[in-house]
Amino acid sequence: MKKLMMVAAFIAGSVSLTAQADVLAQKNISLAQANALATSAIQACMAKNYQVTVTVVDRAGIIKAVQRTDNAGPHTVKASEMKAYTSLSTKNASGKVMEAAQSNAGAQNMRDVPGFLLLAGGLPLKLGDEVIGAIGIGGAPGGHLDEACAQQAIDSLKL
Helix, strand or coil, X not given: CHHHHHHHHHHHHHHHHHHHHCCCCCCCCCHHHHHHHHHHHHHHHHCXXXXXXXXXXXXXXXXXXXXXXXXXXXXXXXXXXXHHHHHHHHCCCHHHHHHHHHHCHHHHHHHHCCCCCCCCCEEEEEECCEEEEEEEEECCCCHHHHHHHHHHHHHHHCC
């Protein structure tokens, strides 16, 4: 019995050491960064009289910040979230994902992925080569204009 207890203790200790070796250290966008990015994007769009919603998600696709101008349509809230999620999931601009789905028969089913919106306006947020979140904007009179506001915000904050 004593031998069995010692073997069990050894195995438990080995599993514990193995689990510690597998812990990941990952970078993520902070709440302060997400709010600053959303504010900057809102300002960029409002300067052009676009009524939009901006959503920033973290590296897991969880919403960190949402800002909506006073006159943005209600559909822009979900659209901005889905554009950010699409961009994060694919680690690419949502407009490029849309183009790939339109031009590549093998990628056309991406439109059926739950939570995806294949329209321009979502951009990944990168720290070096690592994607730490994404921004999505909905409401400008064209996805390319949403994307331009998002890029302007990213550039201004040097993310």
